[in-house]
Amino acid sequence: MGGAPISYSKTQIWLHWSIAALILVQFVAHDGMEHVWRALRRGQEAAASDWPLAYMHVVLGLAVLVLAAWRLWLRAMRGVPPVSGMEHPALRLLARATHLVIYALIFIVPLSGAAAWFLQVPGAGLVHVVGKNALLYLVLLHVVGALVQHFVLKSNVLRQMLAFRQA
Ligand code: HEM
Ligand code: HEM
Structure with missing residues (x-):
């Protein structure tokens, strides 16, 4: 009770990497969906x-949508560790903003895809494609941030996301 936890839980770490792996597959193997969609x-x-x-x-x-919902719920219930205190406040703000928009996109991208696929909502396909591009660039920024944290600032932010440490 009280305050933010000092590390991510095992489930939070598992969810982070599962979502990342699923999104990677979605980017690598979208040809079939594109062909079917175009034909339809x-x-x-x-x-x-x-x-x-x-x-x-x-x-x-x-x-991704289900795991993202689970993750957000855990975040609300359990919380997440504070972003590392080593960096400049502007960088911390950038990290926070990036996390926020990535969170929004891991809902918007699958929801818009589903709206296009299941309901043929006009414009949903476009939202999906623009959203997945935004997600790609933000994740790249996120990865650069994580690597800078690890190799330049030498903080333990990446280690925290790689291995569960008992609080
Ligand atoms: C986080 C989850 C998802 C990611 C990262 C993702 C990513 C992608 C990518 C990279 C494309 C290729 C777009 C292009 O270059 O033209 C695509 C197309 C598409 N996806 Fe997804 N997708 C996700 C979830 C879904 C879901 C849940 C559905 C449906 C239930 C869906 C339906 C579609 C459709 C219909 C297209 C073709 C749209 C078009 O080309 O206009 N996607 N998606
Ligand atoms: C599609 C891929 C990815 C997505 C959607 C994603 C999403 C996120 C989100 C939303 C957070 C905030 C954590 C929270 O508050 O729950 C986070 C944290 C983090 N991610 Fe990722 N991530 C991805 C890939 C990666 C990769 C490839 C790396 C490493 C190179 C990475 C390293 C980290 C680290 C170190 C944190 C902790 C940041 C902190 O505590 O300040 N992520 N990620």
Whole structure:
């Protein structure tokens, strides 16, 4: 009770890396979904070989949504350790803002994808594509930040996200 925890819990760490791995797969293996989507929009038949990857995109994407909700709930219930105190306040603000927008995007991207796929909501596909681009750039910034923390500022922020230490 009282105050922020000093480290991420095992579940929080597991969720962080599972979501990261799923998102990586979504970026690497989106061809099937794109082909199927294009064919459907043109009223054509999609190639049978593209369907498994399209379904995989839907299932893994929805998994991101579920894990993100779980993660946000844990964050609200348990909290997260404060960002390392070593860096400049402007950098800390940047880290916080990046986390916030990444959080928003791990909901917006799968939700807009689902709105396009299941409900054919006009414009949802566009939101999805713009959102996944924003997510990509922010995650790159996030990774650069983590590496700078680790190798330049020599803080334990990355170690905390890699290994659970008993509080
Ligand atoms: C975090 C989860 C997700 C990520 C990172 C992601 C990522 C991507 C990527 C990289 C593309 C290729 C877009 C392009 O370059 O044109 C794409 C397309 C697409 N995704 Fe997802 N996706 C996710 C979740 C979902 C979900 C849950 C669904 C549906 C239930 C979905 C449906 C679609 C559709 C319909 C397209 C084709 C849209 C278009 O090209 O206009 N996605 N997604
Ligand atoms: C798609 C991939 C990723 C996503 C969506 C993501 C998302 C996030 C989010 C939202 C947080 C804030 C933690 C919280 O408050 O719950 C976080 C923390 C963190 N992430 Fe990632 N991350 C990704 C990939 C990575 C990678 C590849 C690295 C390492 C190179 C990394 C290192 C870290 C570290 C060290 C923290 C802790 C930051 C701190 O405590 O101030 N992340 N990540």
